[in-house]
Amino acid sequence: MTAPHDPSSGELVRLVAGREIATRIRDKGFIISSIVILLVIVGAVLVQVLTGSGEDQRRVGLVGGDAALVGALEAQGEALDVDVEVVEFDDAAAARTAVDEEDVDGALLAGDDELLVHESAGGTLEAIVQGAVGQLAVAEQLTDAGIGQLDVPEVAVTALDADAAADQQQVVAAIFGVVILYSLLILFGQFIAQGVVEEKSSRVVELLLATMRPWQLLAGKILGLGLLALGQIVAIGVVAVGAALAFDVVDVPGDLISTVAIVIAWFVLGYAWYAAVFAVAASLVSRQEDLATVLMPTSMVLIVAFFIGIQAASDPGGLLARVTSYVPGLSPLVMPVRQAAGEVAAWEIALAVALMLVAIVLVVRVGGRVYSGALLRTGGKIKLREALAAERA
Amino acid sequence: MLEFDGLRKSFGEVRVLEGVGFTVQPGSMFGFCGSNGAGKTTTMRIAMGLVRPDAGEVRWRGRLLDxxxxxxVGYMPxxxxxxxxxxxxxxxAYFARLHGLDAAAATRAAGEWVERLGLGARRDEQVxxxxxxxxxxxxxxxxxxxRPEVLILDEPFSGLDPVGVDSLAEALLGQVREGVPVVFSSHQLDLVERLCDSVGILARGRMVATGTVEELRRREAGRLLRVVVPDAAPGWADGLGGTRVVSERAGDTLLELAPDTDDQTVLGAALRTGRVTHFAWQQPTLVELFRGAVAAPAGAEVAA
Structure with a gap:
């Protein structure tokens, strides 16, 4: 047997982190929830695909008529932002069957200028067919009247805010990101808090503190679960981007990827802060039943941040979004939305990050003292001031 | 040598320890007794660095226990x-690693101990x-x-059935034979008496008695006299000078004699009541020593 050595801080932190990860990874609830989250993401992208492109497509049957009519139908469709597919039939009977079987949305009998539909044509279909037939008729009559080349000015379209559409997609991605960020912060915050209380209520903490310092225990727990949380959000990001690309939902993949990266970066900052606060709050109680009460204030902050984040999506430049995007604790859920909407200067991001880092350092330092003062005190709820005093004792 | 030296600790206004000190020799077992709230747990927690003392220190092999x-140190809270x-x-295995064993050694040692303590079949069960x-x-x-060099165990026997007590006692004696000093606290004084080489009694934040059970006994011996006089009227010994009746039931009387009282005077008084079926100095049990030590007023502290 090799002689025991004195483990360094790093080793102890790694041991604690390793135990946290090993315990969670084998937890069925954790595995199932992870898979469910991934499925929900893929599902959400699929819904986007089905509702987004499925509606704007029409199959139009055509009996008789020439290439000009086919061209006119397609052109008309394009003008109305609808994909028109023209299917030619030999006679009216075949077209009628196809309409009955809903193989096509409608059939145009070119000779009779009659449109066969199953129940009702619907505005779009009628507009397309009417427009195409009318246009052709006008052109024919003009030709007949000897006016061959009609010089109709074409309207040039100039987009004043060409990025808006792409930004909009990024904002949607950012909202998704905020929802996931919020869920993971709550989930892992709970994990941390439950872990701390478990150690207190089972009194194992006394055995642990005989071999390590409170900050090593705290750091190990936060790092271990943090790595797991990071793994999860990266997996979610990869799956979401992959699905979005595979189903061709986004126009500019690069922007989506950068939004995902921003969300992940803010998650790291947000997690560090919330995890420390949750752990410290949890150290004040000894029973799981009392946990909800001490976690309440922090959970409220998280919920408020979440709603501001969602609200910021519709008004990223508004006063509320601007102010809260600097406030530590709120910024991780607001700033990513503002960044995605593309209305932030670099200095604003830098300021928000800097404030958040300061807040993390503060929480870890003050919180670490509360944590060490409170860990060995059991029974009832300990007041913050008592815990700080106990640490110095 | 494991030394507890001059430990003082107050929690707010409450003074829990007021100069607790004792030493434990390597390869010996030290029984730590005291009423509830006497400060045993605080003393042990100070040794484990869980509570910071206001004064005093704990040394192992002459160096501060850091x-x-x-x-x-093996510790049982x-x-x-x-x-x-x-x-x-x-x-x-996790606790082995926290104590500095590497992964392979920890797994091996954990397997050994789990097997040795009869838990082999339960190795993969949740605690x-x-x-x-x-x-x-x-x-x-x-x-x-x-493989700790020192064992500090707080109430290790509480909640164990007699078989459990025996197997734990056996394990601890095994450690002592390997030269490990063992300190444990217990309310089961018969057990302390049976297992420990030396005993310390803590009361009101101080050690009121330390030494081997034998030494403590010798100190107390010669003070308690048991006299059985079946025919005597109740209260027969009340008038005797220099004695105090500790207990009396149907003639079975326990008397505490003042240092200068002659036991033969008591015998004479007893004979006057009729038959005397038992007359002997009482060997105090640890329980009685404990009661005496704990009941003694503050300041009357004696070290054997």
Whole structure:
């Protein structure tokens, strides 16, 4: 047997982190929830695909008529932002069957200028067919009247805010990101808090503190679960981007990827802060039943941040979004939305990050003292001031 | 040598320890007794660095017991502490690693101890599924797995059935034979009397008695006299000078004699009541020593 050595801080932190990860990874609830989250993401992208492109497509049957009519139908469709597919039939009977079987949305009998539909044509279909037939008729009559080349000015379209559409997609991605960020912060915050209380209520903490310092225990727990949380959000990001690309939902993949990266970066900052606060709050109680009460204030902050984040999506430049995007604790859920909407200067991001880092350092330092003062005190709820005093004792 | 030296500790206004000191020789077992709230747990927690003393220190081999050397101490807290959902074998191995064993050695040592304490079949069970007695064994395994140089155990026998007590006692004696000093606290004084080489009694924040059971006995012996006089009227000994009646039931009388009282005067008085079936100095049990020591007023502290 090799002689025991004195483990360094790093080793102890790694041991604690390793135990946290090993315990969670084998937890069925954790595995199932992870898979469910991934499925929900893929599902959400699929819904986007089905509702987004499925509606704007029409199959139009055509009996008789020439290439000009086919061209006119397609052109008309394009003008109305609808994909028109023209299917030619030999006679009216075949077209009628196809309409009955809903193989096509409608059939145009070119000779009779009659449109066969199953129940009702619907505005779009009628507009397309009417427009195409009318246009052709006008052109024919003009030709007949000897006016061959009609010089109709074409309207040039100039987009004043060409990025808006792409930004909009990024904002949607950012909202998704905020929802996931919020869920993971709550989930892992709970994990941390439950872990701390478990150690207190089972009194194992006394055995642990005989071999390590409170900050090593705290750091190990936060790092271990943090790595797991990071793994999860990266997996979610990869799956979401992959699905979005595979189903061709986004126009500019690069922007989506950068939004995902921003969300992940803010998650790291947000997690560090919330995890420390949750752990410290949890150290004040000894029973799981009392946990909800001490976690309440922090959970409220998280919920408020979440709603501001969602609200910021519709008004990223508004006063509320601007102010809260600097406030530590709120910024991780607001700033990513503002960044995605593309209305932030670099200095604003830098300021928000800097404030958040300061807040993390503060929480870890003050919180670490509360944590060490409170860990060995059991029974009832300990007041913050008592815990700080106990640490110095 | 494990030395507890001049430990003082107050929690707010409450003075828990007022200069607690004793030493434990390597390869000996020290029984730490005291009423509830006397400060035993605080003393042990100070040794484990869980409570900071206001004054005094704990030394091992002449050097301050610090974070590094504490890793060589096996500790069992009063409130048992294990991860309820962790498997037995993994849990013991985890504590071995916290005490500085590398992964392979920790797994091996955990396997050995789990086997040795009769938990081999339960190695892969979660601790919370075990009986209390078996959980206690896991706790012991966690304390012993890193081959500690010192053992500090807070109430290790509480909650154990007689068989459990015997196997724990056997394990502790095994450690003592290997030269490990063992300190444990207990309310089961018969057990302390049977197992310990020396005993310390803590009362009101001070050690009111330390020494071997034999030494404590010698100090107290010659003070308690048991006289059995079946025919005597109740209260027969009340008028005797220099004695105090500790108990009297149907003639079975326990008397405490003042130092200069002649026991033969008592015998004479007893004979005057009729038959005397028993007349002897009482060998005090540790329980009686304990009662005497704990009941003594503050300031009357004596070290044997």
């Amino acid at each position: 974070q590094a050397s504490r890793r060589r 009063e409130e048992r502490g294990l991860y309820p959902k962790m498997k037995v074998g993994e849990q013991v 919370e599924k075990l009986s209390l007695g078996n959980q206690q064994r896991v706790q012991l395994a966690a304390a012993l797995v890193s």
